[in-house]
Amino acid sequence: MNLEATINGEELTLEIEPGEVLLDVLRRNGFKSVKEGCKTGDCGACMVLVDGSAMTSCTLFAAQVQGANIKTVEGLDDELAGSLRENFLDKGAVQCGFCIPGVLVSAYSLLSSNPDPTEEEIKAALDGNLCRCTGYVKQIEAIKETAEELGDS
């Protein structure tokens, strides 16, 4: 069977197996930013935007997202994404980087709907993204900084 979806702005038709999760389909088709950390929806490394909402692609059947608009980190290319990336690097919020695509997807989703979040809201938005390297401190700072930067512009 086929999955027809818009992925990072491109309308694609991808072959899928019944029961296959979106994570596997995306990685097989070259979207390697989407990481497998647990396959149980607990770590958030495989988060993608599905019609604007951050979701773990390991807990979605590929067949569930027919016709959806899917974005991975590779496809986030606007000012918000650029500012997030730059602030993550400036603040030292990236260590090994394995969780980062998922964290950026969550942060992007948050700031898209809530451009001026409180620290509590940032923590709540990121609570599904496990990071073992950074202790989250600088990730939270980077998101705050991005919100301030874009709020000022």
Next chain:
Amino acid sequence: MVENSEDNSGFDVVNRSLQRVDGKALVNGKPVFAGDFDYPDGLVAGLLESPKAHAEITDIDTSEAEKVEGVVSVIHHGNVPRVPHTTAGQGYPEPSPYDAYVFDKKVRFVGDRVAAVAGETREAVEKGLEKINVEYRELEPILDPEESAGSETTIHDEEDSTGIYDPERNIAANVDIEVGDPEAALGSSDVVVSEKIRTQFAQHAPIEPHVSTAYMDENDRLVVRTSTQVPFHVRRILSQILDIPIGRIRVVKPRVGGAFGVKQELLLEDLVSVFALRTGRPVTMQYSREEEFISSRNRHPMEVEVKLGATNEGKLEAITMEALSNTGAYGAHSLTVLSNVGSKTLPLYNEAPDVHFLGNAVYTNLPVPGAYRGYGAPQGYFSLERAMDTLAEAVGKDPIEIRKLNHIREGETSPIFEKLGEGKEGTVQYINSCELDRCMDIGAEAIDWDNRGGKEPKDENRAKGFGLAVNMQGSGIPLVDLAGARLKLNEDGSFNLYVGATDIGTGSDTVLSQMAAENLGVELDDIIVYSSDTDFTPFDSGAYASSTTYVSGNAVRKASDKIKEKIIDAFAERYEEDPEEVSLENGQIIGRDTKKELAEFALALTSGEMEANQQQIEASASEVPEESPPPFAAHFVELEVDKRTGEIELQKYVSAVDCGTAINPNLAEGQMEGAIVNGIGYALTEEMEFTGDGRMTNPSFFDYKIPNTEDIPDIEVILVESSEPTGPMGAKSVGEIGINGAIPAISNAVRDAVGIQLKNPPFTPEKVWEKLKD
């Protein structure tokens, strides 16, 4: 935040929070990790793990598995040569026993290797694994480390294992060192306090599980691309296991998605290599999260008892420490982690002249501990730093004061440095830099320590407490570690920097590049760093023991000194200058009469302009550290205990650390923050739990709770810089020390809040509530 005690303003590139050099690729989600590569005609592989804690495999029948469509190869003890080795990625000769085999006919824990299958698809592999029929003769399992040494059961009764301290008594390793006469000193001390603690099985939980691929290259050499901290040790151990020369093996480390010690181990590389050699095809294997918990490595659970003898004024006169370490089914890192329980803790309080450390690491039929950030120090510091608070209370001193009375200082030494190294004798060492007093003072101010008595909890059901723990670590392993670095000048004045040092997310590529740029008078962008590939980069022991900034950093410093000298000599010869008067600054090469852009001169060096004097300028250097200067840290916590539920709410965590010069302050802070949060998880929630027959019951992120954003307190890291004279640009290390503080500081703070003694982490609400009830 940086508190400079030294004048570091002379630096241009180091001591600055520059963006990490690999950062752009990471934030753009580029395929840079071991699992991100696709291999045409590639196979995948999976592992059949033991369902028994202790059993002999009496029969294994793989015929049905081999018939499954898509299954290509099945391996097990019957068809893979038996070579005793250690999976621990340590310097050769390894201090760990050779008690592991690719496959054995005996299984020693639930999760141990039984067989592996390679196939065209994951589905075929899964089906193949299901079709393997194994018959077991069950043996009595040993699950309690206290019963291990006295048990009639022997876990390693095979004849070919070597290096086990006492196989019949299940003792993998033993350490016993004494300075002076501590028993007599304890007997005559005014005050004696003791603390016995017990720590749990805990897992590293890197978000990237282990993943390795092996393939044969066009010249039939074995290539292994793997998520590892120790590419050179992996190459050597593969050569040993597979019986092929080191020169026929290439190990490539791409970006690594977190490691924390668990990837200082050969866990999948041997399996994918066997498959690649047999099938001639690329083979990839990745642990599932469940396998990562059960079958990879974890932290040694320990019982540690410390006794302190002191004067009525709180001056230490004797310390004894006794540790029982549970090394699970195999002895990887058993001796060295055990040694570090004492060697990384006891020198801190060198005021005590009489010291005894006794440790045993015993086998059990449980998953295998290994290297884990802190490497024995967290367990040792839990007992020691609790005891220091107990002593403070006994003699009526402030916890800060008691530590200031007794800790090691600049210019001082401890006999422990010489007596106890990593699994053998250590080396004499004097402390060249120590800002621990300032760490305590600055940290105390940040957490408002002096006013702690007057702080009110949120409501009357809660009690507020403050706690302190201080510690030191090391910077590499003296006279054991080796780091190599090589620099090559390009025609545009940029440099390739090749290091065997293994960036596992720590930022070492960035830090080492900053050092090279600083020394060569160029920008960070002018350094193109590459780590690590055993074919192209020089040897490095690997990323462990807080070694990279200090040991590999000194190799980079030396290599950059050398290449600078060569550039200057070539310039002096060409332009008839005195080399003594030539310098490299701001991308220029400047003599008395001639000044050139480095790029211009670099191009000339490889052009006809130089005629016969054309040359490729490059330089390499090795570093073997003679000492291991400790970083120091003071950890403070403020928390509240809910007396109704037993819940601990961690409110503030302040850590002030002396890591020498912070080569990249942002990255140094990040090392601390990550380690602190890892330590908080270890203190409050993380524990591998087992059934009565040795099966782990919580091998998932849902059931094994590592901290997320909602679990962290207000964290403040303060870099209290010193300048270490033996370090590159004054640097020491910062990778591990941050994990040593959380358990003792939280335990001490809970004692301060509600007067209960928490000695068995994780400090769950149930445990706290039970204690409050008594």
